[in-house]
Amino acid sequence: MTVPKTSVLVLDCAEPEPLARFYGSLLDAAVGPAEGDADLILVSGPTGVLLGVRRDPGRVPPSWPLPEDSQQVHLRILVTPESLDEAEREAVALGARPVAAEGDDTRPGSRTTQRRYADPAGHAFVLAALGEPVG
Incomplete structure (x- = not known):
């Protein structure tokens, strides 16, 4: 059985407000x-x-x-907070490689609500607990 998931593409930029307004207008959102x-x-x-x-x-x-x-885009995959450890096991079993930034606690069972990975081709993505504050 797989953990229910959704995802959102996140664009990294120096000033997110103007870029978000641009896309909000463009997408009527x-x-x-x-x-x-x-x-x-x-x-x-x-x-x-x-x-x-x-x-x-x-x-x-x-x-x-x-x-x-440099990395310009990463995928953020959202899961329920209680499913974060299981989603991590699934990702790693499929070939994801955990990537820790300085200060991250990416151990299974940690209180961190987001965990960083590289996919099998090296692209960055994050598993993040939906609706939880980032720890």
Whole structure:
């Protein structure tokens, strides 16, 4: 049995408010802060969250397609708080590699409500507890 999941694409940028307003206007969607994460703004429509825009003060604008470009986008996969450990086991069993940022506690059973990974091809994603403050 698999844990029920949903996901939202999160765009990292230095100033999330203007970018969120751009996408809100473009998608005819509401823009508002994410609960428990002051650096994340969500763009939501009638069907739910469409996109997230997250503050990253160190972001460098993309120089695509140059290969030395930094991560510009990551996938945030949302699960219920009680399913976070099981979702982590599923992701790792499928080939995800845990990636810890300085200060992260990504151990199973930790109180951290988000955990970072690289997919089998090296793309970044986060498993995050839906509706819980980021710890």
